[in-house]
Amino acid sequence: MANKYIPSLLNVEKEFIYMRSYLIVLFFFTTILQVAAQKIIIKDTITNKAKDTVHYFEHLYDIGDGFRDVSRFVRRDTSKRVRGKRSGISILPNINYNPSIGFQIGAKVVGGVYLGDRETTAMSTFATALSYTTRGIMVGYFSHDTYTKQNKWNLKGGLVIAKMVILDYGMGMGNTIPTDIPEEEVLNNPDRNRYTNQYTVYSFNERLYKRLSPGMYVGAGVFVELKRNIRTLGEYETTPLDVYSDLTGYNPRNYNNNGLMFSWQYMTRDNPNSAYKGTYTDVILRMSQPWMGSAKASYQLQTDFRKYWSLSSTRPNHVLAFWHWGSYNVSGQLAYLDLPGTGRDTYSRLGRGYTAGYFKGNSFFYSEVEYRYPILRNQFLSGVVFANIQTADDRLGTKLFQRWQPAAGTGLRVLFNKATRTNLCIDYAFGRFGQRGLFLGLNEAF
Template sequence: MYKQWGFLFYLIICCPGLFAQQIVLKDTLSTQETKDTVTRNFDHLYDIGDGIKDIIRFVRHDTTTRISRKPSGISILPNINYNPSIGFQIGAKVVGGVYVGDPENTTMSTFATALSYTTRGIIYGYLMHDTYTPKNKWNLKGGIIVAKMVGLDYGMGMGNVVETAIPEEETLNNPERTRFVNQYTVYGFNERIYKKLLPGMFVGAGVFIELKRSIHTLGDHEYTPLEVYSDFTGYSAQSYNNNGLMFNWQYMTRDNPNSAYKGIYTDIVLRMSQAWMGSAQSAYQLQTDFRKYWQLSSSRPNHVLAFWHWGSYNVGGRQAYLDLPGTGKDPFARTGRGYTNGYFKGNSFFYSEVEYRFPILRNQFLSGVVFANVQTANDRLGTKLFQQWQPAGGTGLRLLFNKATRTNLCIDYAFGRFGQRGLFLGLNEAF
C-alpha cells in the first residue's frame, strides 16, 4: 500500500503537467497558419502520451522544455477491460482518427480494430470504420467481426411477473432473472454508404451478413429461453443465417464522433432480413439513434450535457433469439450501463440516457461524468413497450488518452435493479 502511495506522490511531484495546466514552448519552425485542426490548439491539452513522455524525461534527467509536436491521431494500447458481461479482458486495440479532406468542411474519419480474449471464454476480433470523404460528400461505415461468443442470458421482457399456465413461457419471461449462459460463433459483415443531400443530411443503403454457428446453452436445464423461443418461432436453436439490406437516413452536426461537445447525431435504419439472401426468415426492424449535446461553457469546452436515445422496433416478421434488440445490443454495445448485455430484450426495445460531463483539470487530462438511463421492452406474455421500465445510473472518470482525436479512457461504475452493478471500462464515450 505504501508503495502505491509513494508512486502517486512521485507522479504529483515529478510530473506536475498531469495536475496543472501545461505550459510549453511553440515550435517556431511550425508557425505557418494551417487549416489542419489536428495540428492546432492542442498546446493547452495534456493526455496520457504527454504523461509518459514527462516520466521518461524525468528518469533521464532531461531538463529541457518539451517542444509541442503534431499529435498522432492513432492510439495503440493493450486492450485491458472489464464489465459484468464479458469478465476481464486482455488483448490489443488500435483506434484512430484522420481527416481525409479539409477539416473546415470534412468530419473526422475514425477506425478501430482489436483482438481480445476474456475470462468468460470470449475471443473477439473486429475491424470497424466510419469514413467521410472530402466535404462530407459521402460517408461509408461498417465492419467485419469474427468471434467466439459467450453471452449471459436472462430471458425475454423486463423481468415483471406475468401469470401463465405454460412452464415454457415462464422460463422465457424469467421473472426471477435466472442466469443462463449461451455459447456460439459469429461471422459478421456490414457496410453502409451515405450520400450527402444537404449540409449534415445523408441518405444511404447497405448490406449485412451474419452467420451464427454452434449455438448452445451451457449446463443442464429442462427448458432454456433460447430453446423455448426458437420452438415458438420456428428458428433453429443450433445455427442460422441473418442476411439482408438496410436503408438509412442520417443527420449529423456534432463536432467530434469520439467525444462531442455540441451538435446533433441522428441515424434511422430500416433493417430488412431477407430469406432470398439466405436468412432463416424474413423480418423487419426500424432502428433509431438520436444524440444531442449542449456545451455549457465556452471556456471549458468539455463541460457538456448529453442525451441519447436508441431504439429498435419490430415492424414485421420475427427475429431470432440472439438477434432480439435489448440491453447492450446497439452497434458498439454501450447501452444500459448498470446491466449485463442482453439483460432485458424483446421484439421492440426503447432506451434513453442523459449524461452530465464536467471538467476537473483545466488541461482536460481528468474529467468526470454522472449518468442515468431507462429502458423498456415488450414480451410474448402481453407486456407492451413503454409499460414496464427499468432504470440504472452511475458515475465515472475520464482520462484524456489522445488529445488529437478526443479519445478518452472511460472508467465507470454503474448499478441497476435485480442486484445488477459493476465496473465498465472502455475507450471513447458511451455516446
C-alpha cells in the first residue's frame, strides 16, 4: 500500500498564514461596510412589479455602495448623492481558498448584460480570470453564457489553459471491501491515502442552443481537452492513476479527450448568479470520438437540475434551493482524470465539505439542498445553510446508489454587485473521513 502524501510543514505553515491574514482583512473590511450600511433606511417594497422592483433595487446595498460611503466619509463630503446607472461588470482580486486548491490570488472580471428587453431576455454572463494558488495551480480561463434577444439562441462555453495540481483518493466511496488483487485495492483506496497528481490542460468547449418554446432549448456542440505531462508527485510503487491507466489502456502521461455534445435545456430561473425562483435543467450526451483525436470512444450522459423557491414576497432572497448533478456511463471508459466525481462540475462547486475528486467513479450522482436567508434588510449580508450527498460506483462491485457519503455546512454572503446579484461567498463545510474546510468564491455554488 502506498504511503500518504504529506506536504512539508513549511508549506502548511505558509498556507495557514496566508489564510489567516486574508480572513483578518476580510473581517475588517466587512465590518466597516456593515457600519456604513446602517445609514440606509430600508422599506419593504416588493409589492407591485415594475415600479416597486425599481424602488426595491435602489434600496439594495452592495460593496460598491460601501466604498462610496466610506470615501465620502473620509473626505467629509456632504453634497447630495447622485445615483448613476449601475455597471454590470465587476473587476476584482481573484482571492479564494478551499482545501483542494489552497490559497489563491489573481485577477478576475465578471459581468452581466441584457441583449434584449429584460422582460423577455435572460441575462448574459461572462467571466475571465488569471490566478495562482499555493498548491502550484496556475489557471487562465474565459467562460460565457449568452442569450440573444427574446432568448431565441443561447451560446455557452469557454476556454481554459492551466497547470493543475489535484489531490487524488482513488475511485469509489471509501469502501472497505477486501480484495486479493493488490492493484484493485490501490485503485479503490479504502484507507483514503492521499496522492497528488500534476498535469497541464488545454480545454475548449462550445454549445449552441435553439429555443423551441419559452424556456426550452435543444443544442449541439464540441469539446476539446488535451492533457499533457501527467504525473503523480512523490515516490510510490504504484498509484491509482497508473493502475487505472494500465487496466483501461490509456496513456498515463498524455492523452486527448475530444468529441461532440448534444443537449436539451429548460431554463426559467430569474438570474444565473443568485436565483430567487425558477428552474434550470441541462441534459448533455458527451461522445468522445477517436476520429476527432480522442484516445478512446466513450459516451457519458450528464444531468444538471436546479430548482428555486422564493419564500417571501417582500424579501425575495429568502430562498430554498435544490441541486442535482449526475454523470452516467453509457458506453466505453473515460480516462482517470476525466472520471466524474466531487468538484467535477463546470465551476468545481459541488461537494462542499470534501476536496475535489475525493469520490469518483464511472458514474456519479449528487444532490444538495440549501436554505438562503437575509441578515440585513438591504441584503448587504445574508446567510446559507446546506447539506449534500453523493454516490459513485467502483471496480470492486459497488453499484451506483449503493453507498452514500454526506456533507453539510453554513456560510455568509456579502453582496458584491447588486446589478448582477454577484455575492462574495464564504462557506465552512465538513464531511466524513476528517474532511472539512473553508470555501471562498464569487456567486452561489448553484
